[in-house]
Amino acid sequence: EDKVVQSPLSLVVHEGDTVTLNCSYEVTNFRSLLWYKQEKKAPTFLFMLTSSGIEKKSGRLSSILDKKELFSILNITATQTGDSAIYLCAGQIGSNYKLTFGKGTLLTVNP
Amino acid sequence: DVKVTQSSRYLVKRTGEKVFLECVQDMDHENMFWYRQDPGLGLRLIYFSYDVKMKEKGDIPEGYSVSREKKERFSLILESASTNQTSMYLCASSQPARKAFFGQGTRLTVV
Numbered sequence: 001e002d003k004v005v006q007s008p009l010s011l012v013v014h015e016g017d018t019v020t021l022n023c024s025y026e027v028t029n030f031r032s033l034l035w036y037k038q039e040k041k042a043p044t045f046l047f048m049l050t051s052s053g054i055e056k057k058s059g060r061l062s063s064i065l066d067k068k069e070l071f072s073i074l075n076i077t078a079t080q081t082g083d084s085a086i087y088l089c090a091g092q093i094g095s096n097y098k099l100t101f102g103k104g105t106l107l108t109v110n111p
Numbered sequence: 112d113v114k115v116t117q118s119s120r121y122l123v124k125r126t127g128e129k130v131f132l133e134c135v136q137d138m139d140h141e142n143m144f145w146y147r148q149d150p151g152l153g154l155r156l157i158y159f160s161y162d163v164k165m166k167e168k169g170d171i172p173e174g175y176s177v178s179r180e181k182k183e184r185f186s187l188i189l190e191s192a193s194t195n196q197t198s199m200y201l202c203a204s205s206q207p208a209r210k211a212f213f214g215q216g217t218r219l220t221v222v
Contacts (some may be wrong), residue, residue: 006153006181009151026186031208032195032208034210034211041216042201042213042214042215043154043201044213045211045212048209048210085217088153088154090211092208095158096142096161096207097158097161097205097207097208098156098159098163098166098167098169099142099144099159099203099205099211099212100156100169100170101153101154101155101156103151103152103153103155104153104154111214
């Protein structure tokens with residue numbers, strides 16, 4: 001059975017803190033790993049990672065994939081209240097590119 | 112911009128009714144997905160389709176069926192709605208090996 005596991009499931013920090021969100025996977029025929037941010041509506045895309053060791057960066061957010069150890073991290077530096085959201089990790093799997101999600105990490109950033 | 116449109120934002124149905132949730136995408140994507148989202152459980156894959164008339168079961172297909180007669184449209188069918196199917200339903204579409212785009216979701220309540 002394909003599994004994507006995120007940790008922690010929830011996290012409360014203060015503005016300005018740096019956070020690291022974790023995503024591990026046990027899947028057959030791994031293709032890529034994706035990160036999404038979900039506020040009150042539809043998830044919005046953050047990153048897609050296919051190769052190990054190459055950091056992707058967008059402003060204060062960055063992410064990296066380790067295909068040997070089967071995990072990815074999402075870092076957010078200098079957090080702001082607008083970063084409060086559910087962060088979802090998904091594995092793209094198999095010859096038909098099925099997309100399987102973890103349970104998400106609920107991040108709350110307090111002022 | 113890619114548009115994924117779900118036919119209803121809110122839906123209230125009675126137990127035992129047959130329910131159709133419709134999803135349409137405008138970017139000629141091969142893959143389409145149906146998820147349900149419940150607090151603390153993340154996005155769970157119900158079914159996905161990788162081509163017209165082609166489908167694959169996800170993690171929680173019981174009580175659901177799907178139809179994809181045209182490339183742009185993917186329907187989720189609840190044959191006989193039950194109260195434990197009250198949830199947020201999200202549709203997504205993608206090209207293989209590319210990021211997925213989500214619809215705005217349908218909040219279904221079964222009474």
